[in-house]
Amino acid sequence: MSFRTHWADNVQESLITQTITIAGWVQRRRDHGGLVFVDVRDRTGLVQVVADPRNPMFKVLDSVRPEFVVSITGTVQQRPEGMGNRDIASGSVEIVPNLVKVLSESKTPPFMPQEAESVDELMRLKYRYLDLRRTSLFHNFELRDRVLFSLRSFFHEQGFLDVETPALARSTPEGARDFLVPSRVQPGQFYALPQSPQIFKQLLMVAGFERYYQIAKVFRDEDLRADRQPEFTQIDVEMSFVDREEILRLMEAMMKQIFWDALDVRLPDFPRMTYKDAMHQYGSDKPDLRAGEALVDLSDLAHQTEWNVLRQATYTVGVRCRQYAPSRKQLDEWTQFAKDLGSRGLVWMTKAEDGIRCSATKWLDSEFQEKISATANLEIGDTLFLVSGDDPRPFEVAGQIRLEFARRENRMESGWRFLWVTEFPLFEWSEEEQRLTSAHHPFTMPMEEDRSLIAVDPTAVRSEAYDVVLNGIELASGSLRIYQSEVQQNIFSALGLSDTEIQEKFGFLLQAFQYGAPPHGGIAFGLDRIVMLMAGAKSLREVIAFPKTARGTDPLMEAPSTVADSQLAELGIQVQGRHPEK
Numbered sequence: 110m111s112f113r114t115h116w117a118d119n120v121q122e123s124l125i126t127q128t129i130t131i132a133g134w135v136q137r138r139r140d141h142g143g144l145v146f147v148d149v150r151d152r153t154g155l156v157q158v159v160a161d162p163r164n165p166m167f168k169v170l171d172s173v174r175p176e177f178v179v180s181i182t183g184t185v186q187q188r189p190e191g192m193g194n195r196d197i198a199s200g201s202v203e204i205v206p207n208l209v210k211v212l213s214e215s216k217t218p219p220f221m222p223q224e225a226e227s228v229d230e231l232m233r234l235k236y237r238y239l240d241l242r243r244t245s246l247f248h249n250f251e252l253r254d255r256v257l258f259s260l261r262s263f264f265h266e267q268g269f270l271d272v273e274t275p276a277l278a279r280s281t282p283e284g285a286r287d288f289l290v291p292s293r294v295q296p297g298q299f300y301a302l303p304q305s306p307q308i309f310k311q312l313l314m315v316a317g318f319e320r321y322y323q324i325a326k327v328f329r330d331e332d333l334r335a336d337r338q339p340e341f342t343q344i345d346v347e348m349s350f351v352d353r354e355e356i357l358r359l360m361e362a363m364m365k366q367i368f369w370d371a372l373d374v375r376l377p378d379f380p381r382m383t384y385k386d387a388m389h390q391y392g393s394d395k396p397d398l399r400a401g402e403a404l405v406d407l408s409d410l411a412h413q414t415e416w417n418v419l420r421q422a423t424y425t426v427g428v429r430c431r432q433y434a435p436s437r438k439q440l441d442e443w444t445q446f447a448k449d450l451g452s453r454g455l456v457w458m459t460k461a462e463d464g465i466r467c468s469a470t471k472w473l474d475s476e477f478q479e480k481i482s483a484t485a486n487l488e489i490g491d492t493l494f495l496v497s498g499d500d501p502r503p504f505e506v507a508g509q510i511r512l513e514f515a516r517r518e519n520r521m522e523s524g525w526r527f528l529w530v531t532e533f534p535l536f537e538w539s540e541e542e543q544r545l546t547s548a549h550h551p552f553t554m555p556m557e558e559d560r561s562l563i564a565v566d567p568t569a570v571r572s573e574a575y576d577v578v579l580n581g582i583e584l585a586s587g588s589l590r591i592y593q594s595e596v597q598q599n600i601f602s603a604l605g606l607s608d609t610e611i612q613e614k615f616g617f618l619l620q621a622f623q624y625g626a627p628p629h630g631g632i633a634f635g636l637d638r639i640v641m642l643m644a645g646a647k648s649l650r651e652v653i654a655f656p657k658t659a660r661g662t663d664p665l666m667e668a669p670s671t672v673a674d675s676q677l678a679e680l681g682i683q684v685q686g687r688h689p690e691k
Contacts, residue, residue: 112180112212118153118198124185125202131156132180132212134242135173136223145171149179152247157194157203158183169209176215176222176239182208230650235664237655249644249652252371256640257324259370260344263363269320269346274309276302276326281614286330288339296681302328305633307552308618310347311590314629315621319349324636338637338649339661346587347631353573353589356630357381357529360577360585364527372643379527379577387530388501392426392508394533397581398526400515402429404507405485411497416472418453422497426507427485430492430514434459440468446513447496452506456495460487512581528578532556535563535572536603544605549574551600554589554630560596563603577634584639587632594622 113132115124120131133151140146147158147170158181160167166183173179183206194200220228222242233240240246264271280287280301287301303309305327313321323345331337348356361379368374380398387396390403404426411425419425435443440457447455458467458478465478473481485493494510496503515521535555537548545567547553554573555563562570573589591597597619601611611619640652650656657663677683 113151116153117149117151117156120156120185120199120202120204122187122201125187126184128182128184128207129204130180130182131204133178135175135177135179137175138171138173140171147173147179149181150242150244154199154244155197156199157188158206158209159203160206164206166206166209169211170206173209173211174215174217176218176242177211178213178215180210180212181206231658231664234650234656234658237665241654246651249640249646250654252644253636253640253652255371256367256636256643259367260324260363262370263366264322264346267320267359269322270318272313272318272321272323274303274306274313274323274325278303278309279614281308288328288330291680291682293679304329305343306345307550310345310631311552311592311618311629312621314347314349314590314592315624315626317349317627319627321345321347321631338653338657340657341649341653342636344585344634344636344639345631346633347629349627349629351628351630353531353575353630356587356589356632357575360587360632360634361527361529364577367639368525368643374525376525376527379529381529381531383532384530384534384571385532387528388504392501392504392506392511393581394530395576395578395581395583396508396528396530397512397515397521398528399522399524399580400512401431401520401522404428404504404511407481407484407495410480410484411495414473414477416469418469418472419456419495419497422503423499424503425495425497426503427481428494428496428507428510428514429485429487430494430518431488432490433492433514433518434461434490435492443494443510447494447506447510450506450509451502452496452498456497458482458487458493458495460489460491460493462489526580530576530578531574532571533574533576534568535559535570535574535600536567538568545603547604548572549586549588551604552588552590552597554591554596555600563599567603573630575632577632579639579642582638582642583635584642585632585634587630589628589630592622592626592628594619597622 111130114130117131117133120129131149131151133149136148136150136155138145138147143162145160145167148155149158158170160170181204183204185202186205188201188203218239219232219236220239222239225233225240225243277290277300280289280299285304287304290300290302292298292300306323306325310321325343325345326340327343328340330339346360365376368376384394387394389406392404406424407427408424411419411422414420443457444455456469458465458481460482465475465482467473467478487493496507534548535553536545539546549572556571556573559570575587576583577585591600598611601615637649637652641649644652646652655663655665662668
């Protein structure tokens with residue numbers, strides 16, 4: 110027999126009087142006055158099946174229970190007047206069965222898929238195959254599929270090649286910890302799972318492939334957060350003979366095509382902002398443009414006051430809260446919020462019909478308050494929060510206040526607010542390691558005009574790096590790459606690597622650059638993040654089929670787990686504190 114001739118969403122009035130076969134899971138069974146109603150669910154929707162005691166299939170249909178797997182053949186008929194369901198595609202019709210086959214029975218599930226959203230997440234992850242039966246969750250993966258189809262079509266049209274790179278490689282410093290894989294046939298030697306295909310895709314450029322992409326699985330042994338997973342999927346891209354402008358133009362076109370193909374949304378051109386401007390205007394290198402106007406730098410004016418708190422601070426930054434008259438309790442809460450973020454305090458000013466109210470009236474006279482109000486362009490009914498201190502603290506604190514105000518007061522705008530952030534620092538100082546580290550990765554090209562600063566003021570060097578930000582979330586990071594051996598060697602040296610370490614870890618790359626390396630650059634998008642935002646999902650776990658928890662565990666497979674001592678012995682590994690099995 111055929112298990113199915115029609116999907117649920119195809120069962121409509123055009124099929125009335127026809128005999129069809131559907132297959133799926135029992136969503137619900139109801140008994141109304143001797144009639145048995147069963148809703149059958151497949152990946153496209155629901156179909157109602159109905160039988161009365163005269164129907165030969167009545168007893169079989171009456172015996173099914175939720176999540177049984179069934180195949181039902183029957184005649185399509187119009188539902189009685191007033192009994193339709195406009196919420197489903199098949200809502201105007203139903204099936205009268207002449208054959209009901211129970212293909213698989215089900216125990217009573219620990220939760221019903223349609224009620225899963227109210228179930229503890231650990232329970233849902235343990236029974237992920239039940240959780241994935243949720244219609245809303247399934248739609249996320251339909252969206253993910255549309256995004257991937259659009260991506261592949263775009264890259265094909267633009268002349269890119271889909272090339273797979275190794276999943277077992279050498280451990281290289283790329284900013285996060287590697288997942289290490291011991292080699293059995295070479296005891297004491299380890300592979301690393303790739304944090305990205307970075308070096309391989311650069312070698313493909315040296316090889317002359319010119320335009321590469323890959324939907325790549327990558328691995329990072331990082332401290333986990335809600336928007337991170339130890340393994341995730343990148344849209345990895347690299348191009349030769351391009352400058353920054355061409356990469357940004359092409360990748361912006363890609364994102365526009367994805368949103369049009371998958372959501373029927375036409376995106377406007379993406380604005381651009383340097384890293385320095387982003388930090389000073391929004392207090393973040395991934396600004397959320399939906400949260401209202403930018404911060405206002407009041408430092409020059411603050412240096413003119415006699416009050417040391419403002420005069421001696423490097424920066425004084427204002428957050429403009431339009432048409433907001435907070436209570437005393439709310440002002441105290443904002444002050445505590447600023448202190449919790451590391452600020453020494455918070456000065457507030459509210460412009461009213463009868464003048465300005467200010468928390469620092471004791472130290473700031475009315476004339477100075479009016480100057481601040483005028484510089485910040487305050488209007489009657491507005492409140493201004495002032496944060497002072499040394500760079501970058503006041504910008505970061507003010508940026509967080511700006512975001513929190515938009516959230517608390519429901520001022521966050523709707524829509525898709527994209528942004529390119531450019532000219533990131535090449536280096537940053539690590540207090541933990543007490544050395545320079547790469548702000549992006551060590552293969553990033555420094556800006557031409559800043560190269561002379563590498564030896565004298567490395568933290569002032571800007572890079573040819575760029576990020577794509579959407580609604581305050583980083584979606585992609587990329588850069589022009591170093592393609593000259595001497596420049597790459599200088600960067601490695603600035604990072605504290607000895608000549609021996611450079612040769613040992615990257616000798617193959619430096620050698621490749623000596624055989625005709627073209628100028629090249631690229632970018633990597635977080636596919637999971639893109640789909641999460643497009644779907645309106647709350648976390649990455651809603652768009653990854655089998656995700657890990659926030660602790661990096663898999664309740665379904667109970668991973669990570671211990672392995673047998675015999676396996677460890679083959680690898681020449683002994684786990685500290687573990688006694689060998691007898």
